[in-house]
Amino acid sequence: MYRLLGEIILILSVVSVMLASVALAASRISLNRNVWLAGFFVEVLDFFYFPLKFFFFKLSDTRKLDKWMVSLKNIAHRNKFANTRARMIIAPHCMRFIECPASSTKAGIQCISCGKCVFTRLKEDAVRFGYKLYIVTGSSFVKHIIKEGKYDGALLIACDYELNKVMMGLKGKDIVTYGIPMLNDGCFNTKVEYSKVIETLEMFADN
Structure with a gap:
């Protein structure tokens, strides 16, 4: 039982890290070009925002994270905003x-x-x-x-x-x-x- 639970937690952790990493890479790319599935990646980054912010605080600059996320959100929201x-x-x-x-x-x-x-x-x-x-x-x-x-x-x-x-x-x-x-x-x-x-x-x- 505990072994199964541990395996599930490990799998979820690995998937979470992979998802966050891909979404983060997409947000960085969004500074220079359009990104496919921008809306999905926005949801991922919003969900993992605080862990990612801590990571950037320790190893980089939190302003970069916000800059990338805003760029990605602009791409995700552009068509909807045009219809407001x-x-x-x-x-x-x-x-x-x-x-x-x-x-x-x-x-x-x-x-x-x-x-x-x-x-x-x-x-x-x-x-x-x-x-x-x-x-x-x-x-x-x-x-x-x-x-x-x-x-x-x-x-x-x-x-x-x-x-x-x-x-x-x-x-x-x-x-x-x-x-x-x-x-x-x-x-x-x-x-x-x-x-x-x-x-x-x-x-x-x-x-």
Whole structure:
């Protein structure tokens, strides 16, 4: 009995390691080209996220894991996001002007279009492409945003860690996510490649 149980555990362990390894390799490849069965590999990596994160923490850099996973999720979600109709943009407050005059509410920072940071332009482009812009000071604000309206698509701008965190958090909420990584991490003065933002907005515009 115990021998059989031990053999089953061993087999499950070997299969798990193999699955996680293949999924991890697929996520790395996704940085440069399309990946077949991306959705399946996303589920595998989400399931093994914490063990993999510990592995990367010990031997590499956890930011690589999040970067690879976000890239893979974008491939997996691309077609579904193209079919969404009620879309929002969720962006971090750390990209705003350090002396931002805008007020904060439970739904995030209320941009007044003062022209001192990228949000003036992003607010205009969000309207132009049919999105509602939310500037949040933390992932907890996303809960309030979901209650504000019925959205089925969320374009996220953040560091890779926050992108992956929110993507996992919105899983099962009937909201399709697509992420645009920022150029740098930090609590203030962070930046995004704006041409990438426009490229993404235009990619989904016809849909």
